[in-house]
Amino acid sequence: MNVTSLLLVLVSIALLGYFGGYRKARALSSSAKTHSRPQYHGYLVALWALLPALAVLMAWTMSQEAIITRLVMSELPATAQHQSAAERSLFINQFKNLAQAKKSAVDESGVSLPNEEDDPLTNQAANRYLHWQERSQVARTLAVITLAALAIWLTLRRLRASFQARNRVEKIIQFIMMLSASIAILTTVGIVFSVLFEALQFFRHVPITEFLFGTHWNPQTAIRADQVGGSGSFGAIPLFTGTLLISLIALSVAVPLGLFSAIYLAEYASPRVRAIAKPVMEMLAGIPTVVYGFFAALTVAPLIRQTAESLGLSASSESTLAAGLVMGIMIIPFVSSLSDDVISAVPQILRDGSYAMGATKSETIKQVIIPAALPGIVGGVLLAASRAIGETMIVVMAAGLAANLTANPLDSVTTVTTQIVTLLTGDQEFDSPKTLAAFALGLGLFVVTLGLNIISLYVVRKYREQYE
């Protein structure tokens, strides 16, 4: 039985459990007053029927693929065993594809396909694979259904009039809620482990000092061991400087525009203008980044190149400036929204105090409001910076792939995120330094943005406390 139908069966079993519990509690309540209303007894039985069975189903489904693959490989004759890791994974892919093809052929026409040019070993493996898969599915179905039935029987036996079914149900629900909330922690742990683990493997191939301080980036690795010059170089400095350059351009667009917009909307604009302009500006943050990337690559970059050429400057067609400018516009709302919030949160009596001294509006803003709101504004800028550093699509589409070490915004540079995408979207093997390098870059990206986030959240929170 496949997962979907098994789930349906489980739900029906749980429903049966519910009615079983409900009826037993109703019967109990005719002789004595029950602690909980009958439906809670029902819920409890249903939950016990469902949860352990679900857990087993999940664990089984997640692990069966790996276990079956190992089983199949161990059954094969010795000739298939001493392959290199790459050949092994290729072979596994082949027999799985074949198995898939066989299965769908069976599903559709009811006749099994004649094997064409597949070699017998692959064919054998595919057959074994299908065989084990079938076994596993049957066993899984049996295990899950038995477990659910057993749980119903055990729970039903425990029901008494004094049984605190409601409290138990609520305990279980609270536990599920706690688990849901803990997914946030699991995600962080998952990120840290996945990136860290692969990055450490990478540093076994490439020394960390070369990665951090090397100035040459050319991640070509040997396809064959005897290839010339195939070792590749993984000095990430050009990526860091490229990321920095683009982020700086973006911030030098976003910070003044965002800050002045926030000031204008919070202090000058009439309520009507504000009611229109604010959501329109926030639309900038809602447009998918791939759209900005398209615009940067196909509209802004050619424009910049033409302008530069008409001024007698040479500009690359994949210009840093185009990516930076467009990214800057994209992160304006991050600066302006948060700045607007903190500027509006500055108490009115401070403004009144300044006006009463004979200050003009701009003097009040510059000398009283901005200094008072500064921590919040800094928080917003840091958040925008972290956004700029982690932004992927705009740079992938509009910045180049050439790892130049340059500060010229008309040249093309590449960034950390661009390289991660490039390294991981081509043909890949999981263990080559080229693939692992992407995770090392990801680790760097995560650490830097995490640091910026923590600082900015801290700064903003301190600011909030000041005025609460």
Next chain:
Amino acid sequence: MNHTEKIQHSLKKRHAREKRFRLYGLLSVSISILFLLSLLGDIGFKGMPAFWQTKVKLDIHLDPERLGLGPNPDQDDLFQANYQRLIADTLTRMFPDAKTRQQRRALKNLVSKSAAYELRDAVIANPQLLGQTRPFWFLAKDDVDVYMKGRIDRNLPESQRRIKDYQLAWIDTLKSQGRLKQGFNTTFFTNSDSREPEQAGIRGAFTGSMLTMLVTLSLAFPIGVLAALYLEEFAPQNNRWVDLIEININNLAAVPSIVFGLLGLAVFIGFFGVPRSAPLAGGLVLTLMTLPTIIITSRAAIKAVPNSIREAALALGASKTQVAFGHVLPLSLPGILTGTIIGMAQALGETAPLLLIGMVAFVADVPHSIFDPSTALPVQIYLWADSPERAFVERTSAAIIVLLLFLMAMNALAVFMRKKFENKW
């Protein structure tokens, strides 16, 4: 009044500075809005033509002999017959001036390669057509289409045009015979990706996006709501675990999306063996990405439910869980749904993490389940944006228009719900 005079003296300068400052603010807002408008305008201008498609009418003589069919062809024969030859014959008959090999190839390329399949499907559906001469409307090749939309300047020197003079002459002839027409481009919505621009459509990518969203919604919504409810209603104060959860939620909301892609690649695909390129993998990654948004907005909505309601219910003997699910949740549901829609809109536009989990492959089929290889709408945009053909630029922009319309509709729905169900306690 020495004092007042002194102040009066500097006033002009100070007021000028005030005006300048105000102007900077107005300029900043205007630049931002202007940019938004030029972005939308540019994409609209580039994308609108893609919703129209040129078709060519050819009178095809369905000659069984040229098709290489015997007297009683079966399904397989009909399926494998050479329909391309009939189309080439027709065109050669109409334009006998095509002499060189290059010109003959150009002639065949007036209509899309899909023409042969259309013809085949028509014949299989109605074998009686064999032997007759019938008019058929075929998709025009992308170059013809782009020219018909006025996006190729025929006054340019021939060497700088994608369409040569002799092709122009053919097109003019077809036009004068009424054999060219422009109609709504249904292909764009019914086809999936294709190497040929005129056959490429967004159906596959769109379905992929919807399947991905389905996975995301069905995971992120319940988990997000339960987590928010726990943190607001049940979590013990000053508990280290709870503090850790809160810090993590706030930080995850700002982690770059590509890092989630790395997580998905290493954990979901590498460790749990979720199929690569499948909406399931994409949906799982996007779930983790949207969870913080949903949790944060849901918490705000739950917080807005006044305590008096909780106390009233508790005083009637309801348990904490009953209060949470029976009173707090229904009252905060509009706010939670609003937050969920906003989170889903974010997820719908997300591209980078999907690239890493392999949803960038060329997929010409419509995915049927969350396990099939698939792309998503934003990824399709990314893929098409890389193609140099003019017709693909058009289609990229059109796909962006579709995506933006969807996002706008979602956001409008969120705004509407917030307005409609806004509780004034």
Next chain:
Amino acid sequence: MTLDKTALVVDNNNNSTEVNLTGSASDTADMLDMTIGETVGKALLEDAKLNVRHANVFYGDKQAIHDISLDIGKNEVLAMIGPSGCGKSTFLRCLNRMNDTIPICRVEGSFLLDGEDIYDRRQDPVLLRSRVGMVFQKPNPFPKSIYDNVAYGVRLHGLAKNRAELDEIVEKSLRRAGLFNEVKDDLHKPGTGLSGGQQQRLCIARTIAIDPEVILMDEPTSALDPIATALIEELITELSEKYTIAIVTHSMQQAARVSNRTAYFHMGKLVEVNDTDSVFTTPQHPLTENYITGRFG
């Protein structure tokens, strides 16, 4: 602009009330409904610093001030009292156009400072506010050092030629606000770190640093403890030697202690204004009497 004094005949005999004043608690509602009529007492002065005639103030559709005419004399301390929401603060904020910052607020009538129209189109609110300073209900030092707080207005208006002169003005202002000895070693610490009473005196120092002609005070001690209040009241008396002061207060005792004249406001109208002694000893309007005898307020 000539002052039309005949239009404002103050009628001392006829207070048009319709309520008998044998007042028990149940009459309170009636008392609040009492017709107020013309202002009682001595609203107008010869040679005043500020002349207000027929002031009407609206917040949107709601009228907050009804036809108030009142003069404030040179170097006098005018106390404005009355129940909450009676319009006394609104009236005060009209005198330096602080109401300009509230978009829905509309002011009518004539407001003259030394015979100059405050609301004239050519009048610059920036210049006006440098002449008419204001101290607020809640101390509002800027998030800057004590020194910078006092120097704020001086720098804005370019009143000090150099650092030495600025230092001198800051010290002088802090001394006159009676704060210098307490803070002289901490001039560069933030003003927000001071106690409430000190903060309020810092705000007064900040105001007098630019040497205004009039100081408006909007319940300046309502957020302070009794000792800090006493210090501020003392300061007000000292300052009245040099400045014209208008103070809004909730506390009748405070009005009695610090002011020369007292104006009683009720529901946006000026009910009675007179020398402080006569208002508190022989109030002429029954509403005033009710208020100062504590029947409501």
